[in-house]
Structures are given as C-alpha cells and as structure tokens.
Amino acid sequence: MNIINARLRGKPGLYRIEVQGQRIAAIVAQGDGAAPGAPGDLDAQQNLVVPPFVEPHIHLDATLTAGEPNWNMSGTLFEGIERWAERKQLTTHEDIKARATKTIGMLVDHGIQHVRTHVDVTDPSLTALKAMVEVREQVRDWVDVQIVAFPQEGIESFANGRALMTEAVAMGADVVGGIPHFENTRDQGVSSIKFLMDLAERTGCLVDVHCDETDDPQSRFLEVLAEETRVRGMGARVTASHTVAMGSYDNAYCYKLFRLLKMSGINFVSCPTESIHLQGRYDGYPKRRGLTRVAEIDRAGMNVCFGQDSIVDPWYPLGNGNILRILEAGLHICHMLGYEDLQRCLDLITDNSARTLNLGERYGIEVGRPANLLLLSAPDDYEMVRSQGHALVSVRNGQVLMRRTPAHVERLG
Ligand code: 17E
Numbered sequence: 278m279n280i281i282n283a284r285l286r287g288k289p290g291l292y293r294i295e296v297q298g299q300r301i302a303a304i305v306a307q308g309d310g311a312a313p314g315a316p317g318d319l320d321a322q323q324n325l326v327v328p329p330f331v332e333p334h335i336h337l338d339a340t341l342t343a344g345e346p347n348w349n350m351s352g353t354l355f356e357g358i359e360r361w362a363e364r365k366q367l368t369t370h371e372d373i374k375a376r377a378t379k380t381i382g383m384l385v386d387h388g389i390q391h392v393r394t395h396v397d398v399t400d401p402s403l404t405a406l407k408a409m410v411e412v413r414e415q416v417r418d419w420v421d422v423q424i425v426a427f428p429q430e431g432i433e434s435f436a437n438g439r440a441l442m443t444e445a446v447a448m449g450a451d452v453v454g455g456i457p458h459f460e461n462t463r464d465q466g467v468s469s470i471k472f473l474m475d476l477a478e479r480t481g482c483l484v485d486v487h488c489d490e491t492d493d494p495q496s497r498f499l500e501v502l503a504e505e506t507r508v509r510g511m512g513a514r515v516t517a518s519h520t521v522a523m524g525s526y527d528n529a530y531c532y533k534l535f536r537l538l539k540m541s542g543i544n545f546v547s548c549p550t551e552s553i554h555l556q557g558r559y560d561g562y563p564k565r566r567g568l569t570r571v572a573e574i575d576r577a578g579m580n581v582c583f584g585q586d587s588i589v590d591p592w593y594p595l596g597n598g599n600i601l602r603i604l605e606a607g608l609h610i611c612h613m614l615g616y617e618d619l620q621r622c623l624d625l626i627t628d629n630s631a632r633t634l635n636l637g638e639r640y641g642i643e644v645g646r647p648a649n650l651l652l653l654s655a656p657d658d659y660e661m662v663r664s665q666g667h668a669l670v671s672v673r674n675g676q677v678l679m680r681r682t683p684a685h686v687e688r689l690g
C-alpha cells in the first residue's frame with residue numbers, strides 16, 4: 278500500500294509513503310504537484326499525514342460511570358474520589374472490561390493508537406487491574422496500552438497500599454503511579470514518592486505520578502518527585518501529571534523550581550478540560566484557571582503534552598474520545614493561540630506525548646518504523662485546529678484500522 282500526496286509536518290512539498298507489510302519502506306518526495314493514484318493507494322489529498330494521536334493520560338477503569346450511583350455535585354476532585362469509591366464497590370471484572378473496551382473504541386475512532394491508562398489499585402482484590410491486563414492483550418491490534426498502577430486512595434494512607442502497588446507491578450503494570458497530594462500528611466506524601474521511585478527503579482517500570490492536583494499553593498510534591506528523579510538519573514522515564522498547583526505557586530518559588538525541573542528531565546502531562554472543570558472550585562472571583570504552566574514548561578524546553586483524563590466519569594461528565602477537542606481547549610486555556618504555537622500545536626498530542634510514553638522508534642513517520650499513521654483533514658497544524666478537523670484514516674501495521682467520512686453539508690439557498 279502507498280499513501281500519496283501526503284504533506285509531512287515541517288517539510289515542504291508532497292510525499293509518497295510506501296508501506297511494505299507492517300513497516301514504512303520508503304518516503305519519496307513528489308515535488309509540489311499532486312500525483313494521480315494507482316488502485317489501492319490512499320490519497321492524502323495534499324493534507325497532513327502524521328503518526329497516530331496518543332492518549333497519555335486516561336482512567337479507563339472509571340470511564341462511562343458518571344452518576345452511578347451518584348453524581349459529583351460539587352465538581353471537585355475530592356468529591357470525585359468519594360463518588361468513585363462508591364462506584365468501585367460495584368465493579369466486576371466484566372464491567373471493567375466492557376467499559377474500557379468501549380472507550381478504547383472511542384479513542385480509536387479519533388485516531389489514537391497509543392494509550393496510557395491509570396488503573397486504581399486501592400482495592401484489596403485488584404479487580405480493575407486484572408481486567409485491564411486482559412483488555413491490554415485483547416485490543417493489541419487497535420492500540421498499544423500502558424497500564425499505570427494508580428493508588429487512587431493513597432499508598433501510605435490506604436490499608437496495605439504498598440503491598441497492593443507491589444502486587445500490581447508483579448501482575449503486569451507497566452508504570453508506577455502515585456498521588457502524594459492526597460496522602461494524609463505531607464510526610465506520607467514524601468515517603469510515598471520515595472517508595473514508588475524505589476519500586477520503579479527495582480522493577481524497570483516507568484513512573485507517572487498524579488502530582489499536586491490541587492489549587493493549594495503549599496502542595497509541593499513536584500520538587501520531591503523531580504529531585505528523586507534527578508538523583509536516580511531516571512528523567513526521561515518519569516512523568517508528572519496535572520501539577521496544577523504550579524498555577525498557584527508564586528513566581529519566586531516557581532523560578533527556583535524550574536531550575537530543578539530542567540535538571541531532572543521529567544515529562545509533564547496536562548489535562549486542560551479536566552482541570553478547568555475540577556479546579557478553581559474553592560475560589561470566588563477572581564477565579565484561578567487551575568492548570569499547570571504549560572506554555573512556560575514548553576518555552577523552557579521541557580516536554581509537555583495534553584491528555585483527556587476522563588470520559589463521562591465521577592470527575593468529568595463529558596468527553597467523546599476526541600483528543601483534538603482537548604487540544605483546542607488547552608490552547609485557549611493556556612494562552613497558546615499565538616502564531617508560533619499554532620504552527621506546531623499538534624506536537625502536544627503526537628510527538629511530545631510519544632516521548633512521555635517512551636515510545637522511541639516504535640513511533641514516527643520514518644523508514645523502517647511501524648506503518649502506523651493518520652491521514653488528516655487539513656494541510657497544517659493551524660488549519661487542523663481552526664477547522665476543527667479530524668483524523669480521516671487511521672493505518673496500523675500497514676492496514677486501514679479506521680476510516681471517517683466527514684459531514685456533508687448542502688447549501689440550498
Ligand atoms: N483521579 C484523580 O485523582 N484525578 C483525576 N483527575 C481523575 C481521577 C480523573
């Protein structure tokens with residue numbers, strides 16, 4: 278199969294991408310003129326061809342449960358955790374598998390082929406984790422799934438929290454998680470980070486910590502995570518998710534913090550729709566946005582990407598799998614609608630996210646890599662967000678996985 282008349286980000290002219298078997302075999306410059314297709318070719322019609330979108334942060338065990346049994350009425354993170362604790366009592370192996378699989382289908386329909394899911398392991402029977410390990414296998418032809426052992430109710434503050442984390446890794450979690458701002462005390466938050474970093478270092482897992490997901494400017498666990506990372510030299514393998522307290526830190530502290538963050542080499546994930554919804558809830562006016570400093574992290578040369586976090590769960594009632602919606606909202610909320618940001622905004626849902634997930638040479642439009650790619654509906658990043666474009670075709674391992682027909686509008690007057 279060949280993909281013809283493809284535009285590649287950051288390169289002039291049009292290209293033909295030749296696929297042999299499951300790999301990209303050649304990328305040939307076509308010049309500026311569109312070429313006629315041969316039967317079997319996929320015609321990109323002079324629009325972008327990019328590697329697949331990535332979902333770097335979602336909770337697939339909780340999706341599609343909003344209102345079961347109760348709605349989150351306050352809209353806070355903390356009520357979300359309470360509502361989820363109620364729903365967790367009702368989960369079964371099949372319930373988790375059915376909802377996670379359905380949600381993965383929604384992600385695939387929007388061009389996502391790589392997913393990192395947090396899975397709550399503060400459950401003595403590890404029901405969700407066992408189900409997700411099976412789902413990861415069953416959806417292999419659609420998406421690559423990374424499972425994070427996520428201690429929703431704490432490592433130190435939950436009965437047998439440390440043992441449950443260790444067991445989750447032994448059962449096949451790929452990534453070690455944490456939630457230091459939710460531990461009962463500051464000291465427990467710090468010790469939870471040391472524990473989870475030890476666990477990851479010992480087992481070779483990656484790390485992705487829900488870190489400082491609160492408007493409390495005194496929540497300063499990011500510095501602990503960054504320093505533990507720096508000392509162990511684990512930078513590229515570690516991710517700090519949310520870090521929304523950074524939106525409330527004063528600049529004097531944040532200036533000093535950035536020096537450490539840069540030295541540590543950690544990655545950042547922001548979930549802008551989730552945070553604009555959950556944070557700022559204890560404010561009157563003026564009301565904080567409750568996001569981390571996405572533009573500033575990016576300007577400082579550090580790696581940051583966007584995730585959806587939730588789809589119809591106790592924390593967030595909306596969502597449909599479309600990460601481009603998150604990108605559009607994030608660019609607004611983070612003051613990133615400047616011309617230069619718009620030129621390269623797809624980085625935030627492709628290359629930056631792939632780096633966060635440590636996908637390495639499994640990702641990217643390069644000869645010899647897996648033939649995983651998307652045909653988009655627009656010729657560049659700017660036009661893609663402006664037109665609220667779509668992934669029209671998703672190719673995985675050299676086969677068409679998803680094809681979308683855009684709405685057809687007729688003007689009759
Ligand atoms: N759990 C949590 O601690 N924070 C979130 N944003 C979600 C679940 C969705």
Ligand code: FE2
Pocket residue numbers: 334335336395487518586
């Ligand atoms: Fe999350």
